[in-house]
Amino acid sequence: MSKTILIIEDQEDNRRILRDLLQSTGFEILEATSGLDGVALAIDRQPDLILMDLQLPGIDGYEATRRLRASSALARTPIVAVTSFALSGDEAKAFEAGCDAYITKPYSPRALLARVRELLDQSAET
Amino acid sequence: MIDWLPRRVARLPVGIHTKLLVSILSMVVMFVAVGAVGLLVLRDSDKRATELVGLQQKIAAYRQLQNNTTEQLYALASALIITDERQLDATQRQLNRFTYDFDRAQFIAGKDSALIEQIRGAYAELIDIGSEIIGLIRAGQTRDAQALQLERVAPLSDRLKRQIYSLINNAEAEMVSSAGLSNRHYRLSQTVLIGVALSSILFALIVGYAISKSLTVPVQQMYERFNGIAHGEFGERIEVANQDELGELARGLNHMSEELDQLYHQLELASEHKSQFLANMSHELRTPLNAILGYTELISDGIYGPVPEEIQEVLGRVVQNGHHLLGLINAVLDLSKIEAGQLVLTLDDYDLRSLIQDAVVAVEPLAEEKGLKIQVDLPPDLPRGLGDAQRITQVLLNLLGNALKFTETGQIGVSASADPTMFRVEVSDTGPGIPAEEQSRIFEEFHQIDNSSTREKSGTGLGLAIGRKILQLHGGEIGVKSESERGSTFWFELPRSVAQQKDVA
Ligand SMILES: [Mg+2]
Numbered sequence: 001m002s003k004t005i006l007i008i009e010d011q012e013d014n015r016r017i018l019r020d021l022l023q024s025t026g027f028e029i030l031e032a033t034s035g036l037d038g039v040a041l042a043i044d045r046q047p048d049l050i051l052m053d054l055q056l057p058g059i060d061g062y063e064a065t066r067r068l069r070a071s072s073a074l075a076r077t078p079i080v081a082v083t084s085f086a087l088s089g090d091e092a093k094a095f096e097a098g099c100d101a102y103i104t105k106p107y108s109p110r111a112l113l114a115r116v117r118e119l120l121d122q123s124a125e126t
Numbered sequence: 127m128i129d130w131l132p133r134r135v136a137r138l139p140v141g142i143h144t145k146l147l148v149s150i151l152s153m154v155v156m157f158v159a160v161g162a163v164g165l166l167v168l169r170d171s172d173k174r175a176t177e178l179v180g181l182q183q184k185i186a187a188y189r190q191l192q193n194n195t196t197e198q199l200y201a202l203a204s205a206l207i208i209t210d211e212r213q214l215d216a217t218q219r220q221l222n223r224f225t226y227d228f229d230r231a232q233f234i235a236g237k238d239s240a241l242i243e244q245i246r247g248a249y250a251e252l253i254d255i256g257s258e259i260i261g262l263i264r265a266g267q268t269r270d271a272q273a274l275q276l277e278r279v280a281p282l283s284d285r286l287k288r289q290i291y292s293l294i295n296n297a298e299a300e301m302v303s304s305a306g307l308s309n310r311h312y313r314l315s316q317t318v319l320i321g322v323a324l325s326s327i328l329f330a331l332i333v334g335y336a337i338s339k340s341l342t343v344p345v346q347q348m349y350e351r352f353n354g355i356a357h358g359e360f361g362e363r364i365e366v367a368n369q370d371e372l373g374e375l376a377r378g379l380n381h382m383s384e385e386l387d388q389l390y391h392q393l394e395l396a397s398e399h400k401s402q403f404l405a406n407m408s409h410e411l412r413t414p415l416n417a418i419l420g421y422t423e424l425i426s427d428g429i430y431g432p433v434p435e436e437i438q439e440v441l442g443r444v445v446q447n448g449h450h451l452l453g454l455i456n457a458v459l460d461l462s463k464i465e466a467g468q469l470v471l472t473l474d475d476y477d478l479r480s481l482i483q484d485a486v487v488a489v490e491p492l493a494e495e496k497g498l499k500i501q502v503d504l505p506p507d508l509p510r511g512l513g514d515a516q517r518i519t520q521v522l523l524n525l526l527g528n529a530l531k532f533t534e535t536g537q538i539g540v541s542a543s544a545d546p547t548m549f550r551v552e553v554s555d556t557g558p559g560i561p562a563e564e565q566s567r568i569f570e571e572f573h574q575i576d577n578s579s580t581r582e583k584s585g586t587g588l589g590l591a592i593g594r595k596i597l598q599l600h601g602g603e604i605g606v607k608s609e610s611e612r613g614s615t616f617w618f619e620l621p622r623s624v625a626q627q628k629d630v631a
Pocket residue numbers: 009010011053054055056
């Protein structure tokens with residue numbers, strides 16, 4: 001059974017790149033364009049991994065991550081922060097909110113795919 | 127009281143010039159007063175002394191009178207014993223001399239004149255009787271003359287003697303009392319003079335204290351305020367009571383302080399806006415670039431279908447240029463942040479050894495691609511440092527990247543050393559080297575060696591400028607020694623412990 005990945009990203013192109021990349025390698029994709037929708041969708045569908053944009057309309061990625069972590073069913077789901085806001089301190093803030101990985105844009109789709117697989121393998125082991 | 131007076135003086139609505147003039151003039155007046163009192167006292171003493179001298183002369187004159195009287199009585203008595211004509215003549219002359227003595231006594235007698243008048247009366251009587259006795263002797267009536275002498279002259283002479291004594295006693299008593307009075311007067315004058323002098327000094331001290339304090343207190347306050355402004359504390363006010371030039375100066379200072387405060391807040395706001403703008407711009411520029419690079423890589427990976435070889439090569443160039451553009455965006459952002467004073471170092475403990483080793487590992491693939499060897503020479507006991515490890519790594523990566531970029535054959539060398547306060551890191555290459563005239567300019571923004579062979583190398587021309595700023599923020603410096611065709615050695619030095627980042631203009 002293929003793994004499900006939730007993409008929470010407000011920007012159309014970024015969402016499409018992730019979708020095209022991950023669908024082509026056989027993942028099932030869920031999409032949300034805001035923090036609140038993303039949190040609702042995650043609680044509803046229990047994805048195997050979440051790609052979280054940090055700059056989102058409404059509640060931001062940090063807050064969405066905190067809310068996801070508050071739900072016991074999602075407490076251990078890997079969350080990857082994806083951001084173009086690479087200020088020093090942002091990374092620490094993302095980890096503090098509960099992210100497992102931090103990728104800055106522009107990322108190499110190849111590298112992102114490798115990281116996603118790595119995290120899925122890790123969570124499958126435990 | 128000690129502060130009340132200077133405050134009172136400060137509040138006087140007159141200028142400093144007037145205050146000083148008035149205070150100095152009033153002191154001058156006080157000193158003139160001391161002088162005048164002194165002169166009065168002197169004149170008085172002089173008058174007293176003259177009076178005493180007059181009294182002494184008077185006593186001397188009275189004593190003369192006493193002597194003469196004695197002589198006359200003696201002459202009169204002698205005339206009775208030695209009755210020759212010569213003696214009688216002498217006695218007669220003696221008697222006549224009284225008038226002169228009296229005139230002199232009368233002249234200086236003053237309040238004794240009543241007594242003198244009595245004495246003169248007694249003398250006149252004595253002269254009459256004397257003349258009568260001489261007449262009797264001349265007539266040969268010596269017995270009658272003797273009788274007259276015994277009966278009239280003896281009591282008269284007693285009275286005369288008593289009166290003259292009393293004259294002298296009076297004069298002497300007058301002198302004693304006058305001397306006593308003069309003494310008391312002197313003491314009083316002395317007290318007055320000392321009193322006036324002391325109060326003048328006290329007055330001068332108080333006026334001096336009040337005036338100087340009324341001037342120095344606001345100056346001190348203003349000095350402290352200026353210090354505060356120099357240390358960035360704007361907006362505070364000082365309360366200065368002065369209504370003179372200093373008061374105006376203080377009002378000006380307060381006004382300036384307020385203006386600076388407003389300006390500072392405006393600048394702060396502008397700086398915040400700029401900071402936000404930079405962050406937004408970074409985001410806005412990276413988002414489309416991210417999409418371009420992402421799609422290109424997806425195409426190149428064949429996700430949208432097979433890609434012919436020639437197109438693959440072009441896609442590679444798109445990705446390469448996209449990354450170059452990204453490098454430029456990041457570099458410009460870094461520079462703007464540094465220039466806006468917004469590049470904040472994250473100061474932490476770091477291990478220079480591992481920073482260098484990690485940086486070398488990061489560029490190793492590029493070195494291998496070009497067949498270059500990276501020779502690392504680090505002392506085993508390199509101490510730990512305090513600074514921004516991420517930014518130091520940025521400098522190291524830039525220097526290593528440049529060395530690899532410009533070197534085709536030979537090797538890259540990295541070495542580090544530490545003295546008690548500083549680290550020194552050197553990155554050497556066997557590349558084409560940098561002409562002397564270019565060496566000072568390569569650390570400037572957007573400067574690349576103007577030469578077609580190096581222009582081909584992709585680079586932002588900002589890496590060294592940013593590296594220099596990063597080192598300046600650490601209180602360190604960066605430099606190069608190089609000879610054309612002989613390779614270059616870039617070096618940087620930074621304090622081992624950076625407790626606070628430095629201001630970079
Ligand atoms: Mg976004």
